[in-house]
Amino acid sequence: MSVRIERVVTSGSFTLDGGSWDVDNNVWIxxxxxxxxxxxxxxxxxxxxAALGDRRLTAVVCTHAHNDHINAAPALADRTGAPVLLHLDDRLLWSQTHPERSPDGYLCDQRRLGVAGTEIQVLHTPGHTPGAISLYAPELGTVLTGDTLFAGGPGATGRSFSHFPTIIRSIRDRLLTLPPDTTVLTGHGPSTTVTDEAPHLNDWIARGH
Incomplete structure (x- = not known):
């Protein structure tokens, strides 16, 4: 049976530094x-x-620990028995949302995850948060970038734990070096491709997103 990537869009609030914003999130299966x-x-x-149906859940993977990307993780893990995985460098952010529960395991750069016979490579792409990761599936020609790279530019870096020069390095060195036809699936909003985003790198640097 062929591997596929499905999107579920959920809505809620992103909260950090005393502010709160309504957001729609892409959840990827x-x-x-x-x-x-x-x-x-x-x-x-x-x-x-509901979107999972009767499939066995092998892991709950968080690209970073902002609350709007992890707030349903413990409930989903409790229902399914799947481990919650996060990069170690985002453990402090995680504890702001889930002080009573730690992730079940920590991810590192170049770790390989497997599902349905397909390998997924963990790429550490900090900047939006210290432990932000992207997930590259070469066989599927796809990278899931969380909030590191969107259609039209980098993720936000104006709040705590973020750093603009670091996110630019991550995008330049880890994401835009992937094959040009790689599909980019983002944490919010529409998808894009490496080909579509690569020409704009210098413009992003000049604008200082």
């Missing part, structure tokens, strides 16, 4: 008819569980 992993379980464990 990678797998086949038998098993899957979930990327960025946002806001609504019921909607994500």
């Amino acid at each position: 990678i797998g086949n008819d038998d098993e899957a992993l979930v990327v960025d379980p946002a806001h609504d464990a019921d909607a994500i569980t």
Whole structure:
């Protein structure tokens, strides 16, 4: 059975530094008819569980620890028995949302995850947060970038734990070096490709997003 990537859009609030913003999040499910992993379980464990159906959940993977990307993670893990995985450098951000529960495991650069016979490579792409990661699936020609790279530019770096020069380095050195036809699946909004985003790197630097 072929591996596919499905999107579930959930809605809620992003809160940080005393502010709160309404957001729509892309939750990604990678797998086949038998098993899957979930990327960025946002806001609504019921909607994500319904989309999974009777598939076995192998892991709950968080691209970073802003609350709107992790707030449904414990509930989803409790329902399914799947481990919650996060990069170690985002453990402090995680604890702001879930002080009573730690992730079940920590990710590092170049770690390989597997689901439905497909390998997914962890790329450490800090800047939006210290532990932000992207997930590259070469066989699928796809990278899931969380809030590191969007259609039209880098993720936000104007709040705590973020750093603009670092996110630019991550995008330049880790994402725009992927094959040009790689599809970029983002944490919010529409998808894009490496080809579409690469020509704009110098413009982003000049604008100082």
